[in-house]
Amino acid sequence: MKEIDELNLPEDLNYAEDHEWVLRDGDTVKIGISDYAQDQLGDIVFVELPEVGAVFNKGDEFGTVESVKAVSELYIPISGEITGINKSLEDSPELVNTDPYKNGWMVQVKPGNPDELNELMNRNAYLEMLKGME
């Protein structure tokens, strides 16, 4: 597993306590899981995502990710409606391991409350949180 200084944590993303990342992209955001999360989970073998149109409140479980070690819940870091899902994860769940921030994205969301985006962590705050967990 990676040491903290080996993690890839892009500057242009926001991060949630449960290790999801959020990328602002016009009116919608894209959500996935961080390099730290995929590294901790190990090889991912299945990703279960919600239907397009589903509406969630911040903190709701929006899917599950299954690795060789365990099944983990995915918690949505902001409220909103699902406007798209990454269908390629159905056949290629390993994209979450190999490319967590680009091809391994999970859902696209139209935020219900854009203010919630400001409550998320930036790269440095997230890194500090990870250091505190060691």
Place this chain on the structure above:
Amino acid sequence: MNNAIGTTGLILNEPLLWEKGKRGRCGISIPKQDVPSADIAPSLSGEGPDFPDLSEVDVVRHYTRLSQWNFGVDTGMYPLGSCTMKYNPKTNERQTQLKGFAQAHPLLPTELSQGALKLMYELEKYLAEITGMDAVSLQPAAGAHGELAGMLIIHAYHTNKGTNRSKILIPDTAHGTNPASAALCGYKSVPVKSSEQGVLSKESIEAAMDEETAGIMVTNPNTLGLFEENIIAISEIVHAKGGLVYCDGANMNAVMGIVNMGDIGVDVMHLNLHKTFSTPHGGGGPGSGPVCVKKHLEPFLPVPRIIEDNGQYVFSEDFPESIGKLHAFYGNFGVMIKCYSYIRSMGAANLKRASQLAVLNANYIKEKLKDVLHLPYDRPCMHECVFSDKHQKSDKITTLDMVKRLMDYGFHPPTIYFPLVVNGAIMIEPTETESREDIDLLIDAFKAIVEEAKTDPDKVRNAPTNCKVQRLDETAAARNPCLTG
């Protein structure tokens, strides 16, 4: 390590039966025909199934070789946490072969099955006494089925009171099947975090419990191998809000004859006869997961129930509030015989002693290995102890690597990556079966592996090397499962 029991040896390969044999080879002699020939209806004739032609010795060698690739508790130590892989005494098997049991048929009239019924009736009473509960049904086929039975009983209890509750509290140290059983019954599971001591706090239950919540599913002892010491206070909080307490009794091997589950507030629980009561499992099943209840839940137990009527044992369906039938006929009867045999051959005092020794063995391992492996919760444990790979992180060696290497030393790996509250968990349950000498071998093996992680990490990363097959590609197996031959 000089005295390691794992060595390399000659392991014989063996093809599939379909790849063996030769046309015309035969393992049986068909008796000489002593009736006149008759024509076979065309609808019954045609090509036979594609079976290989094999001699007796082909078949015997085939299965003997396959059995030698296997590892079971009869071969060596099997310290699989939360699975209680204790030795299965051979007398249990003998009792199941008694003619009266082996030849019994579930459709026989009860007057011709009195022995079988008496065994079941008495077994229910024994299990009630061991747990401190009032009534038992032997029907559930295994642990998770017992959990489902318990959830259905809780649901029936609330429905009977005219209330409709939607949630169940499930601690993060419960068995993984608990939320699934609750969900199967239509409940939404509400996770509850355990405290820094690894047990539930009164405060967390107070905060989570409300009038929408049907009850709590507590695994006690929990999956960290710790006894839920606040259980009485927790039960009181749940009961005060009208909820019920379910106990996952899979870890009962720590507390037989020591904890009265009824007295600590448990309303309903299940047992795993294939864990605590020494019947085979892990490929040697089937299991049995009796559900045990206090008096107020007895009307909801599955039917048919066995009742005694003037010295005769009969089945009764006359329990209108019952959750109904859960199993074809009456449950896995063969497992019940083995459990009965175990309880009768042990006796009350030795059942209690088995639990005491199981706890002693786990604590011995915990103390001996806590300076070698990281021990996240350093307090007296029950029947199992949980370590992690934290100290090996700097060597880039994981829990998976270490337990694969353990196979080279001649041990079955412990449970890994569970419970989820411990990162990189290594969960060891030795049971009372193992002697101090055998446990010392396991401890020495772990010490040697931790040393290898520093001096020869690739040896650990490439393990196992002594086994029939090397490191399996678990990822490919999970991503592209091949479920046919």
